[in-house]
Amino acid sequence: MAGAAEPVTAAVLVIGDEILSGRTKDRNIGYIAEYLTAIGVDVREVRVVPDIEDEIVGAVNALRARYTYVFTTGGIGPTHDDITADSVAKAFGVGIDVDPRARAMLLEYIKPEDLNEARLRMARIPHGADLVENPVSKAPGFWIGNVIVMAGVPTIMQAMLDQVAPKLRTGVRMLSQTVRADAREGDVGGPLGAIAKANPEVSIGSYPFMAEDGRPNTNLVVRGRDPEKLAAAVAQVEAMVAALAPRP
Structure with a gap:
């Protein structure tokens, strides 16, 4: 559902002690952010919480x-x-139980005799939630209210995101253009701030990196939804970079 005038926003909530301890390295935040940005959903916040009910409910x-x-x-x-x-059921104030739909999905992947109590936990779904299909290992996620609950395993999470993406309300896509400064970040900071102030409807970021010749350099990234305003700001950034360039 594309083209909403108002920005459509999102948060990513990563749940797990293993992420906070460093034992497992998160591979989902960047993927989700890039995926949602591409379809017109702005990720505004990311949180990581432990496997503690009150922490999850509060977040x-x-x-x-x-x-x-x-x-x-x-x-x-x-x-x-x-x-x-x-x-999540507690956060919404609803009950939770084994969902017949989810149980049937598990049985597509697991033999009935192997569907023990532990595996059946994966079929417990909050009352009133819609299921998010899992084409990889069948154990579903779910969608309740505006909360979409997905697996932590990256391949499964990615497959689930593909399932829900067509159903999301999306906004106007964020456009982006990069200008290589061929200068250090400190050299462009002052004039770049002035350009950003003069162009409040775009966002301008500076990202230092080491160039191929081993010298510090900076990429200047201009983002905006209006193509004309983006182009105007980019032109000013390019002019600033040209003015800073050493004369031959």
Whole structure:
């Protein structure tokens, strides 16, 4: 559903002690942010919380009140510390139980005799939630209110995101253009600030890097939704860069 005039916003909530301890390196935040940006959804906040019910409930309620969508990853597996579904149900004040639809999905992947109590936990869905299909291993995520609950395993999360993306309300896509400064960040900071102040409807960022010749350099990235205003700001940035360039 493309083209909403108002920005469509999102938060990403990563759930899991293993992320906070550093044992597992997150591979989902960047993927989700890039994916949503490409379809016109602005990621405004990212949080990481432990496998503690009160922490999850508090984060879900804070974020869902602030943004159009909340995407969670992690904590919907078969073990005792996978408490995301229960916590989201508590945040919404609804019950939770084994969902016949989810159970049927699990049985497409798991033999009936292997569907033990632990695996059946993956079919517990908050009352009133829609299921998010999982074409990889069948255990579904779910969507309740504006909260979309997905797995933490990157391949599964990515497949789930593909399932929900066509159903999202989206805004006008953010456009972006990069200008290489061929200067250090400190050299462009002053004039770049003046350009940013004169162009409030675009955002301008500076990103230092080491160039091929081993010298410090800076990429200047201009972002905006209006092509004409973006082009005007880029022209000013390019003129500033040209003025800073050493004369031959």
